[in-house]
Amino acid sequence: xxxxxxxxxxxxxxxxxxxxxxxxxxxxxxxxxxxxxxxxxxxxxxxxxxxxxxxxxxxxxxxxxxxxxxxxxxxxxxxxxxxxxxxxxxxxxxxxxxxxxxxxxxxxxxxxxxxxxxxxxxxxxxxxxxxxxxxxxxx
Numbered sequence: 001x002x003x004x005x006x007x008x009x010x011x012x013x014x015x016x017x018x019x020x021x022x023x024x025x026x027x028x029x030x031x032x033x034x035x036x037x038x039x040x041x042x043x044x045x046x047x048x049x050x051x052x053x054x055x056x057x058x059x060x061x062x063x064x065x066x067x068x069x070x071x072x073x074x075x076x077x078x079x080x081x082x083x084x085x086x087x088x089x090x091x092x093x094x095x096x097x098x099x100x101x102x103x104x105x106x107x108x109x110x111x112x113x114x115x116x117x118x119x120x121x122x123x124x125x126x127x128x129x130x131x132x133x134x135x136x137x138x139x
Contacts, residue, residue: 020123031102040094042087044079051080053087 036055043050048068052061068076099109108125111117120131 024123027102031098034098035095038091038094040087040091042083042085042090044082044086046079049076049079049083051083051087053084053091057088057091059084059087 048065050063
């Protein structure tokens with residue numbers, strides 16, 4: 001029994017489009033959850049300071065090696081900043097990987113970040129042609 005409400009093939013096409021949109025919504029929710037769950041470490045070049053950046057991009061889990069206590073305050077601050085910078089850089093790389101997995105290609109990721117990716121292009125990546133509302137009606 002069809003739930004198209006008397007629209008024949010058009011109802012099936014709309015149902016198919018709705019299912020595909022729901023799948024994209026699920027994929028994006030999964031991406032958001034995976035990003036929220038990230039915990040990315042960073043370490044200073046001298047190995048004296050280690051930090052972790054979480055999915056909210058907050059610095060936490062700061063570990064300072066006992067040998068760092070021999071450093072002057074300026075050098076310790078530099079080591080701490082280097083560890084934080086390394087963690088943020090690693091976070092950015094991991095986030096890029098997650099986007100690439102979700103979008104299916106680094107070119108799409110680049111264009112999405114630039115804001116030049118259109119909805120039509122996004123859906124086309126997953127086999128959906130938004131310009132043909134009756135594509136599901138033809139079988």
